[in-house]
Amino acid sequence: MKVNIAEHQAERVPPQKLVDFECAEKDLQKVLFNSLDRLLPDEELLVIAQSRQWQEEPDILALDDQGRLFIFELKKWESRSENILQVLRYGQLFGRKAYEELDRRFRQFRPDQQSLVDAHAATFGHRLPESKFNETQVFVVVTNGLDFTTREAVRYWRGKGVDVRPWIYRAYKDPNSRREHFLLEMQRFSVNDNPYEDLTSTGFFVVNTNYRNSREDHKDMLKNHIAAAFNDPWKFKIERLTRQSTVFLYQSGKGIVAIGRVAGGVQKADHRGKSDYKFYVHLDKFARIKPPISAAEVNDLTGRQYSFQGTLFEMDTEAAEIVSRAARQRSRISAAGLETER
Template sequence: MLYQLTLPSLAQSYRVRIERPDTLGISEKHIEDFLSSHIVELIPEEQLMLLAQERKFQEEADILALDRKGTLFIFELKRWQSSVENLLQVMRYGQKFGRYTYAQLEELVQRQQRLQGSLRLRHQEYFGLECPLPEQDFNREQRFVVVTNGVDNDTLEAIQYWSKKGVHINSLTYKLYQVAGEPYIQFDTYNPELDLLVETNPGIFIVNTNSTYMADAWRDMLADGKKGMAAAYYDRKHAVQRIGKGSTVFLYHTGVGVIAKGKATGPVQVSDYQGDAGEQYAVPLQFEWALTSPADWPARAPKAYEINAAIASGHRFRPTVFNASETMRDAIQQIWVARKG
């Protein structure tokens, strides 16, 4: 629920009504485009590993992802007026992708994300598992998630019905509001593990250098060590759009630690990457400090376990981009100062 607070007469505060998309001139395509460009806020990277997104003219679900156990999550944005058609669509995808073997899943990821090598090893590294899952554990089960409008009661009731029948199907609802004549959308991050997901205000960010997929991308990000960029690519490229000018940005290199700290000096810049048009999104940075030589990383880079120990947390540093707290920012800086020599 969204309320307009009325001060000082709080008892007179009124609830902002939920609007239907058509009353605001908003189409399903608008919602689809919005959610696809904010996918990093829709799916928690620490809980789900993105496999694929829908491509034009292909018979594919909107989003396919894996959890740490190898369960396949199938996300579908509601496009139809009838709840029956909504669920038939997502179940049809379940019938198709539920039959995929490990080899077919691996081929899908290699095609869409340019994955080099084994999906099993990528999955192990992504979730920090002690050993890779056996191939037969991938796609043993499927979970369906229908993304639908919060006022679409028919679809919500149908989801509840089939859930009681043993079909693993959930809803992720968005709500539309109108405030001062302008449209607003509200949605929550899908949370399969039911962890506490705390939404924080932007301003401090950790950006992963994506070394698993692109071994040398960090070189472009660090550049000369004075000015560089925080970049994201392909399916995760929109993640850096959250970084506003003036934000504090740390670059984290998987398996190493934090290798740079800087300030965002401008908006997102879109460019080609290795011949692929518009597949690199980057925020320009002015570095406060940067470790441009890998020889310096073992002794000087603040490690993930050191940062977690300093703030008594168990945070995973795998996501492409995530908000960091002031406490985490200060801990990284203190570790850096203590060893910079």
């Protein structure tokens, strides 16, 4: 909506098709793949595979905390009935896969990781029996909001009891840019609603130290005063950390164990034999927090219900200032030493 405050009027801005901006569907697909760290909630979904070239397979396979298999289809053609049929075809192919096959795909995708059942337990904090993996499937198809044929098909199959969901994007003309530039509206995919996603922040972040997957990674962050993430697409989350951002380092099962301020730009390093698989930033004004501020304590102090299972999330300013005060009290840091110039 374009709002005119003086006249108390609101006008709906009409969305357009990709072809109106000379944008091919394959180009949008590349944009989505390059933005997975922003679009998929790693606190809700564990990505276990991405598509390989020339293979008949979904673009993304992911599991939720209950072991449901989410099948994402991003290869999107506007206004084609085949869109919904393709994702259902993948359901036919992958719905029969036992745990062993999912584990094999996961180890190909993440060769540095442990077994799928262990990685799932490390991500969600509880252990599932192998028989619970892939008992049910959820189908997700990307579609332009104008693509009513695909949306009608989704509604039809949902009415038949199939859990298929549209992931809608809308394209708008950017009045301040050239023709090939446009505005894209696409909500972060969520299994559950995140009531805090629109609260404003001025640069406060919680970064998981990866303790459950690698104690060496955890020790590296604390010893060398860095905030880091590893592997695609999670490593790209570190690019959200800019100079002067405040970072809380969170250890799974313990709580916030350190605090610091971003001192420079993102750096890259090899990780377990893979080139540039580690993205990190250096932190100055670094301090350990003893005892750690537990996740339950953070939520009690702030009145929020944050999930700490993901790689990184942004904390709204009001809540972050409360946590910063608690951190200063425990680490005996002066207020001037931690507060950033905002």
